Amino acid sequence: MVNKLLRQFIFATMMLFSAGHAWADLVIVTSEATGISTLSKEDVINIYLGRYRRLPNALPALPIDMAESSEIKKKFYWRLVGKTLAEINSYWSRLIFSGQTQPPAVLNSSEDAIMRILRVPGTIGYIERGTYSKLDKRLVVVLELAE
Amino acid sequence: MHNKIRFWSHLSAQAFIFFTAIFFLLPLGIANDNSQDVKEKNQDSAVKFRGFGTLGIARSSSDQASFIRDASQPQGISNGNWSARIDSILGGQVNWQLTNEVMLVGQAVSRLRYNKKRTPELTWAYARWEAMPDTSIRIGRLGADFMMLADSRLVGYASLTARPPADFFGPLFFHHFDGVDASITKPAAGGLARFKIFAGKTQEKTVDGQNIWDISGSQVNGVVADYWQGPWQLRLNFAQVKFSNSLDVSPLPDLLNSAGSILGLPSAFAAADALETKNTTSRFYSLGVVYDSSGLQAQGMANCIHHEAGLLQNSCAGYALVGYRQGAFTPYVGLSAWKSTARGKITGLPAVAPFDSVNFAFGSAMNLSHADQHTLTVGARWDVKPNVAFKIQWDAIRGNSQSVFPVRDEQAGWNGKTNVFSVVSDFVF
Structure with missing residues (x-):
């Protein structure tokens, strides 16, 4: 019950402070407990494309994706690797159906993503900076993805 | 009834390998479990069902031979008739994440x-154990990773072209094997390096024209090295297979041995030996380079296949493919070539009846695996939705009259030339 109330509070806070922020501030975040302060773009590409899921401090990297229909997912992959969602799906269909690595876990909202990031060290996700700065100081921005 | 019994005995052998793998891997995964992580995993469904497929029609202009997708197909398309025969595929896959480290995967196509x-055929059935994020061990029925992109060549949605270039993947009739593979990935020289080894036995049958070739029980093994840096991927592959059975070219070996005995000709015995593929090894060497960035995709690959068996001609092949995305459309152009080398073996039998017919049959058998052709491919992929793509493609195949391995049912007038037009819809779900 408390957990549910907390979720609702966080979600309401996110909505309040994220309004008006442009997508220009797309950031990759993890929790303080993960123990890293930065990731290179190449690191994030390797983690999200399933090539190498280890953080610089050797902890397993657990990437989180947003739902297929979300605008932020589209922006994230476009800025990260210059690919459309169709191209990302095509990429993953090759790996999934040849029995190689699995795509990132998909969560339905940034709220769920942040909850997971704060709870499980090693988890990384992408959110708007506006959401991050007003939400929780336990989150660490490890990479900014410029327009 | 008899077939049913054979089916179940065959399946139980596969199931035995699969469940043995689970038996050994499950405790390993559970032993390393972290309850919090498992709880997290459980929030994302632990069992996932996915599928892929292609609905495709194609026509090949020649009425002198049938165009096929690869050497595993018994029938092709010809005479300008539209057909869904060669490209239509439907596959389903279940992934079951048992623990953080262990996943079970089954796929039927x-x-x-x-x-x-x-x-439907059981193409994958394995347990995958990832003790660490950069290592993987898989046991069970696995994709035959003989060349770059080979183990995903049935998944049309994953590819730019309507079908894998037939000049390159045409000679590959292996899709899976029962065994084990292990891989490790490490940062190296500013990029990522992955090394993989595999070994096992095939459980497949293939066909050469009308003759079914049972290659089940053939030993396969190989190594794969991949390197990624930025938009580049480089792949080196080596694989080999030791055949468990000979291709049926009877009664030719008996005729050659009889003629050799009558005439005392060692060359006739040697010719009979050359027809045997049992216990011979074929080796596959390949190199692949892929560049993929901001809508530009380019692939370049080369392979050489060396056979110990005289019946199978050594060959080399290559292709280059470039595509550039324009919105939802990606036009592409490719060039490929496939050439084998004739053995030049002769029986030594005199060119008079009845030996001339044996000579003729031997010459035909030795030419069964001959390929000498190149293909220009032009097409476009249209990503209608994030999980559906339409493609149209035109292939101009230009070879010589002896190039019969890439086709089926060649007639006397086959000149090695045909044009293939394809319209396909690929999807994943």
Whole structure:
């Protein structure tokens, strides 16, 4: 019950402070407990494309994706690797159906993503900076993805 | 009834490997479990069902030979008739994440097979154990990773072209094997390096024209090295297979041995030996380079296949493919070539009756695996939705009259030339 109330509070806070922020501030975040302060773009590409899921401090990297229909997912992959969602799906269909690595876990909202990031060290996700700065100081921005 | 018994005995052998793998891997995964992580995993469904497929029609202009997708297909398309025969595929896959480290995967695919049927076939059934994020061990039925992109060549949605270039993947009739593979990935020289080894036995049958070739029980093994840096991927592959059975070219070996005995000709015995593929090894060497960035995709690959068996001609092949995305459309152009080398073996039998017919049959058999052709491919992929793509493609195949391995049912007038037009819809779900 408390957990549910907390979720609702966080979600309401996110909505309040994220309004008006442009997508220009797309950031990759993890929790303080993960123990890293930065990731290179190449690191994030390797983690999200399933090539190498280890953080610089050797902890397993657990990437989180947003739902297929979300605008932020589209922006994230476009800025990260210059690919459309169709191209990302095509990429993953090759790996999934040849029995190689699995795509990132998909969560339905940034709220769920942040909850997971704060709870499980090693988890990384992408959110708007506006959401991050007003939400929780336990989150660490490890990479900014410029327009 | 008899067939049913054979089916279940065959399946139980596969199931035995699969469940043995689970038996050994499950405790390993559970032993390393972290309850919090498992709880997190459980929030994302632990069992996932996915599928892929292609609905495709194609026509090949020549009425002198039938165009096929690869050497595992018993029938092709010809005479300008539109057909869904060679490209239509449907596959389903279940992934079951048992623990953080252990996943079970099963995949079945319906496609045109050696027996002209589309009965679904168990293509993958394995347990995957990832003790660490950069290592993986898989045990069970696995994709035959003989060349770059080979183990995903049935998944049309994953590819730019309507079908894998036939000049390059045409000679590959292996899709899976029962065994084990292990891989490790490490940062190296500013990029990522992955090394993989595999070994096992095939459980497949293939076809050469009308003759079914049972290659089940053939030993396969190989190594793969990949390197990624930025938009580049480089792949080196080596694989080999030791055949468990000979291709049926009877009664030719008996005729050659009889003639050799009558005439005392060692060359006739040698010719009979050359027809044997049992216990011979074929080796596959390949190199692949892929560049993929901001809508530009380019692939370049080369392979050489060396056979110990005289019946199978050594060959080399290559292709280059470039595509550039324009919105939802990606036009592409490719060039490929495939050439084998004739053995030049002769029986030594005199060119008079009745030996001339044996000579003729031997010459035909030795030419069964001859390929000498190149293909220009032009097409476009249209990503209609994030999980559906339409493609149209035109292939101009230009070879010589002896190039019979890439086709089926060649007639006396086959000149090695045909044009293939394809319209396909690929999807994943």
